[in-house]
Amino acid sequence: MSAQKDREESAIRYLLGGLSESERTSLEEKFFADDKEFEELEIAEGELVDRYVRRELSAADRRQFEQMLRSSPRLVDRVEFAGILARTVPSRVPAQDDLEPAPIPVANIKKNKDEKRSWWNLFGPTATSPAMQLAFMAPLVLLLLVSVALVLVWTRSRTQSERLAAEQQRLQQLETQIAEQKSKNDKLAADLTVSTQQKEEQEKLLADYEQQLEALRRQNSVSMFSFLLNPGSGTRGGGSGEKTVKIPSGTQNVELQLNVEDGNYSLYQASLQNIDHKLIGPQRRVRPVRKGGHRVIPFKVPGRLLPPGSYFVHVDGLSDSGQAEDFNDYPFRVTR
Amino acid sequence: MTQEAFDKLLNAFSEDRDDAGELYERTRVKLTRYFEWHSVGPADELVDETFNRVARRLDEGQTIDNLLGFIHGVANMIRKEALKKRPPVSIDDEPEAEKIIRPDPPAPDPRLACFDKCLEKLSRERQDLIVDYYQQELRHKINRRQKLAERLGIPLNALRIRAHRIRMTLETCITQCIETEQGETNRPL
Numbered sequence: 001m002s003a004q005k006d007r008e009e010s011a012i013r014y015l016l017g018g019l020s021e022s023e024r025t026s027l028e029e030k031f032f033a034d035d036k037e038f039e040e041l042e043i044a045e046g047e048l049v050d051r052y053v054r055r056e057l058s059a060a061d062r063r064q065f066e067q068m069l070r071s072s073p074r075l076v077d078r079v080e081f082a083g084i085l086a087r088t089v090p091s092r093v094p095a096q097d098d099l100e101p102a103p104i105p106v107a108n109i110k111k112n113k114d115e116k117r118s119w120w121n122l123f124g125p126t127a128t129s130p131a132m133q134l135a136f137m138a139p140l141v142l143l144l145l146v147s148v149a150l151v152l153v154w155t156r157s158r159t160q161s162e163r164l165a166a167e168q169q170r171l172q173q174l175e176t177q178i179a180e181q182k183s184k185n186d187k188l189a190a191d192l193t194v195s196t197q198q199k200e201e202q203e204k205l206l207a208d209y210e211q212q213l214e215a216l217r218r219q220n221s222v223s224m225f226s227f228l229l230n231p232g233s234g235t236r237g238g239g240s241g242e243k244t245v246k247i248p249s250g251t252q253n254v255e256l257q258l259n260v261e262d263g264n265y266s267l268y269q270a271s272l273q274n275i276d277h278k279l280i281g282p283q284r285r286v287r288p289v290r291k292g293g294h295r296v297i298p299f300k301v302p303g304r305l306l307p308p309g310s311y312f313v314h315v316d317g318l319s320d321s322g323q324a325e326d327f328n329d330y331p332f333r334v335t336r
Numbered sequence: 337m338t339q340e341a342f343d344k345l346l347n348a349f350s351e352d353r354d355d356a357g358e359l360y361e362r363t364r365v366k367l368t369r370y371f372e373w374h375s376v377g378p379a380d381e382l383v384d385e386t387f388n389r390v391a392r393r394l395d396e397g398q399t400i401d402n403l404l405g406f407i408h409g410v411a412n413m414i415r416k417e418a419l420k421k422r423p424p425v426s427i428d429d430e431p432e433a434e435k436i437i438r439p440d441p442p443a444p445d446p447r448l449a450c451f452d453k454c455l456e457k458l459s460r461e462r463q464d465l466i467v468d469y470y471q472q473e474l475r476h477k478i479n480r481r482q483k484l485a486e487r488l489g490i491p492l493n494a495l496r497i498r499a500h501r502i503r504m505t506l507e508t509c510i511t512q513c514i515e516t517e518q519g520e521t522n523r524p525l
Contacts, residue, residue, distance in 0.1 A: 004493050015373055028412075031366065032404045038366055043500045045373075071377040081507050084451050089470050253378060282384050283337055291515055300380060322346065322353065324339050 011044030016064045046082075049075070053082040055205045069216055073224075076216055083206055083213070225303070226255040228294065231262075231328035232312065242310065242331040249336060251303040257296040258313060258330050260288050265317030268297050269324055275310045285318070306334050337388050341395040345387065348394055348403050363404065367411055376418040386411045450513035454506050462502050469499040 013019055014027050031038040051057050052065050069075050227245055247254060260268065271283040286297045299313060312331040316324040337345075349359040367386055371379040389410050393400070400406045455463055468484050471477065485495040 017374075025412075028370065028408055029405060032363070032408045035362065038369075039497065039500070041369070041373075042504075043496060045369075046500060046503060068372065068375045071375045072372040072379065075372065077511055078507065080447065081510060084447055084510075085470050085503075088448065088451055089467050282381075282388055284384055285342070290512075293516075300378060302378075302381070322339075322343060 007040065008044055008047065011041050012048050014041070015045060015048055015068070016061050045075075046078070049078045049082045050086075053079060053086055053205070053209050054202075055208070066212075066216070076213065079209070079213060083209060086202065087206060224253045224255060225251040226257060228257045228259060228292075228296065229313070229330045229332055230259045232331040242333050244333045244335060246335050247303065247306065254301050254303050254306060256299045256301065256313060256330070256332075257291060257294070258299055258315060259294050260297055260315070260327070261295050263288070263295075263317055263327055265319070265325075265327070267318040268327065269316045269318055270297060270299050271314050272299070272301055272305070273312055273314055275312075280305050280311070308334050308336050310334075337391050338395070341391040344394040345391040348400060363407060367407070370408075370411055371415065371418075374415050376415055376422070382411075382414050382418060386414055389414070446514060446517045447510070450510045450517065451506075453513055454509035457509065458502065458506070466499060466502045466506065469495070470503075 010019070010023075010027070014024060019027065027037075027041075031041055048057075048065065052062065055062075057065060069079065225247055229243060232241065258270065265288075267285060267287055269283060269285050272280045274280055281301060284299065286299060288295050288297050290296075291298075297315070310331065310333050312329045314329050315327045317327040319325055346353070346356040346360060349363075350356040364383055364387075367383040368379045371377060371382045376382065386407060390400075390403075390407055393406075455466075458466070465484070465488075469481060471480060481495065482492060485492045488495065490498070
């Protein structure tokens, strides 16, 4: 497991740019050739994101990671997800019920104590027998009664002594249980305090991280502009005319979302051309995605390639055999 | 890249068209991550450029024995070129994120709703696993993960991979869910 841990730490150091040139090259060769190695790096990326969210990175590592975030909207999404995960999967603290000691039947003890009865009360008043008037019989009757009384007293006394001893023992057991429960309760209460403090710290960290995330999003929002483009003309026909788009100044990247609702290709090939059919930038292969209720192919273009003027994107659909089939043109006009 | 050049590139991955398509897509993801992890971009443009150059070499008739190694080499070159083009900026000069005031979050937060929705789509076992695995209490994290692995009867490393895959499924689901919820297309991103 230690080797595994070393591997993960090495992957994290790679992501933070902390490996030597030779270590970096060796690791990259491995992950290009082996999907399992690549997955290890993705796992390390997840761990790094979690550490960032939990503020476990050093200041230098944190700055390095934020540098990476600035060039990857995908990573910003991952950080956001980690924040949700941290908020939605809260630390489990012991349930309140667990902190309560088990109910102790103190009332029962009291009741039992109250139930102790004086054994001498068991004897009722001795009735005076009329026979006692008989002087001859009196000593015998008296002797008999005293004997019976003594036997009864001895028997009752022994029973009561046994009951008292049992009650005493039970009382001691319950007192021990109360002491144990109290100790357990104190410990759980202390744990709860620590957990609450940790939770408060986590919440503060999350609030901080959200502030930073928002800042990063703002930076991204300045650099990227996106719009939906419907087909103009092509083999499918029925398209709309040229769309005019005002691109904000300072936009670094423009994402054209080309509506391919009518197409049934799983892969398309798109190229940006000016009005003279001259290619601008490389031809791209893109897969359609569903966005805002439309099936679109995202096509990114650096903003500097789009000065004011007329353009169109030519899109071919790629058949299963890889053959390019003319699909549609997407004309648009750029103003600034 | 011409169609012919692209065909040659796919053939270099595999003679089987389906396998070639899969390998191409997987390599594309790896290249994208490669550029992201080196903080150069836009990553997808650099990936296109990498494939264009490799396809050009193949189209010119160059024999490439180790295609993935060659692609890595080309990507490395393109990364260095991109770094040279980028004017060096001290990371200390970057704006301080903490100083920007955060606007009030929308209520109810659609991200949390999407998280719940996507979590519900997972089987009960996978839900339990992801929740158990990502408990945030640091003190007990390592022990808990060890115990979780023991309970599931799998090594800890297998648990890491399983949790990672569930997490990726959730992340993809949430991204799509948020895009659907927002339903806006013609807006600055």
